[in-house]
Amino acid sequence: MTPLWRATTALRLTTLLHAGCAVLTVLRPAIWPWALGLVVANHLLLGMATMWPRSHLLGANMTRLPAAAIRRNEVALTFDDGPDPEITPKVLDLLDQYGAKASFFCIGERVAAYPELAREIIRRGHSVENHTYRHANVFALFGPVVAQREIKAAQNDIQTVTGIAPLFFRAPMGFRNPFLIPLVERADLRYASWTRRGYDTVARQPEKVLQRLLRGIAAGDILLLHDGCATHVNSGTPLILEVLPCLLERLQAHQLKAVSLPAACKYVG
Numbered sequence: 001m002t003p004l005w006r007a008t009t010a011l012r013l014t015t016l017l018h019a020g021c022a023v024l025t026v027l028r029p030a031i032w033p034w035a036l037g038l039v040v041a042n043h044l045l046l047g048m049a050t051m052w053p054r055s056h057l058l059g060a061n062m063t064r065l066p067a068a069a070i071r072r073n074e075v076a077l078t079f080d081d082g083p084d085p086e087i088t089p090k091v092l093d094l095l096d097q098y099g100a101k102a103s104f105f106c107i108g109e110r111v112a113a114y115p116e117l118a119r120e121i122i123r124r125g126h127s128v129e130n131h132t133y134r135h136a137n138v139f140a141l142f143g144p145v146v147a148q149r150e151i152k153a154a155q156n157d158i159q160t161v162t163g164i165a166p167l168f169f170r171a172p173m174g175f176r177n178p179f180l181i182p183l184v185e186r187a188d189l190r191y192a193s194w195t196r197r198g199y200d201t202v203a204r205q206p207e208k209v210l211q212r213l214l215r216g217i218a219a220g221d222i223l224l225l226h227d228g229c230a231t232h233v234n235s236g237t238p239l240i241l242e243v244l245p246c247l248l249e250r251l252q253a254h255q256l257k258a259v260s261l262p263a264a265c266k267y268v269g
Contacts, residue, residue, distance in 0.1 A: 053174025053193050059181025062168075062192040062261075063222065069264040070220035075251065077102035077258045078194065080131060080170065081201075081228025083110055083117040087238050088227045092124050094241070098248040100258035102126050104227065105170045108133035108154030115161040122162045127260040130154045130166040130189060140175035148183050155187055168192045168261050192261060197224035198243065204231055206242040213243075214250055222261075223247075 025032045054063050065076055077095075082088045082104055095102055104121050106128050111118045121128050132139060133153035142150070151169065159165040169189040171180065176191075184191045196217075198209035213223055230238040251258055 053171075053176075058176060058178050060185075060191055061181075062190060064195050065220040065222060065261075065264045067220075068266065069259070073219045073256055074259045074264050075217070075219060075256045076222045076261050076264050077225065078105060078129075078170075078192070078222060078261065079103070079225050079227040080105045081110075081135065081226050082106055083114050083121065084228045084230070085114055085117060087230055087240060088117055088121070090238075090241055091227045091244060092120065092126075094244050094248065095126070095258075096124060098245075098252065098258075100248055100251070101260045101263060102258065103129050103168065103261040105129045105131035105168070106154075106158065107131050107135045107228070108150075108157045110228070111154075111161050112157050118158065118161050122164060125260075127168075127262050128158055128162055128164070128166060129168040129170065129192075129261065130158065130187075131170055132172055133157070135172045137172065139172045140177050140180075142177075144179045144183060147180060148186075151183060151187050151189070155189070167265075167267055190265075192222065194224035195221040200239055200243060201226050201229045201231060204233060204239065206233060206239055206246070209239065209243050210246050210250075213247055217250075217254060217256070219256060 055061065056063075064070075065074060069076075077100060079088075079091065079102055083106055088104075104126060106118060106121075108130075111128070118128055130151060131154065132150040134150065136142070136150070139147070139150065155166060165188075167190060169184045169187070169191055170193065171191075174193050181191055196213055196215070198213045200209045203209050213225075225240055225244070227240060230240050233239050233242060248258065
């Protein structure tokens with residue numbers, strides 16, 4: 001029987017450290033403060049890695065596109081937390097206007113609620129990826145059984161609705177524990193975070209969001225935006241709808257081509 005998950009390098013090293021400290025403490029009781037300090041430091045490091053979305057300490061994490069995509073001057077646009085019946089259609093229209101493609105990391109229960117919108121994303125040449133079923137804020141605290149249930153439920157719903165299985169997974173807010181990556185790989189998914197983000201779910205000034213996204217922009221970057229959980233500017237307009245046209249114009253000015261993650265990785269033609 002295939003195990004639910006296999007230990008990552010970080011977990012194996014943690015286990016060895018705990019075992020070694022236990023043995024040393026038995027053999028030389030006087031060093032127990034040092035052994036305890038090592039164990040505490042190890043747990044602090046794992047905790048920091050959990051809260052560091054772009055970390056590679058907890059397993060494979062795609063933070064930039066592959067070399068071939070860089071040579072093609074490609075960047076990947078990714079949108080989280082949708083689909084949203086108000087905002088996603090307008091985002092799709094803007095992408096069409098600029099000839100850009102993107103990947104939408106969708107919440108499974110929202111795909112089930114708005115199936116036609118999820119299918120429209122696919123029809124327009126974009127990809128729908130896995131962003132868990134419920135987008136629980138405490139996802140990083142879930143053990144393997146519950147986390148696998150979230151991943152699998154979203155995977156099944158998205159494939160049922162769109163007819164295409166997601167190829168990539170992203171955890172809510174990018175927070176992940178040491179058990180996650182083996183579960184992602186078990187589901188035949190690849191974990192993807194981002195190169196740069198605009199913090200468009202908390203900011204209210206489009207200029208600052210745009211500045212964060214464009215500072216040092218280069219081929220191979222993965223950009224994170226949101227078509228769900230959008231903030232609004234003072235005029236009441238969803239912030240993403242003011243940021244996106246400017247971003248797409250600047251990408252064109254830099255001769256950068258916006259593509260979906262599967263296209264950048266050549267998982268599609």
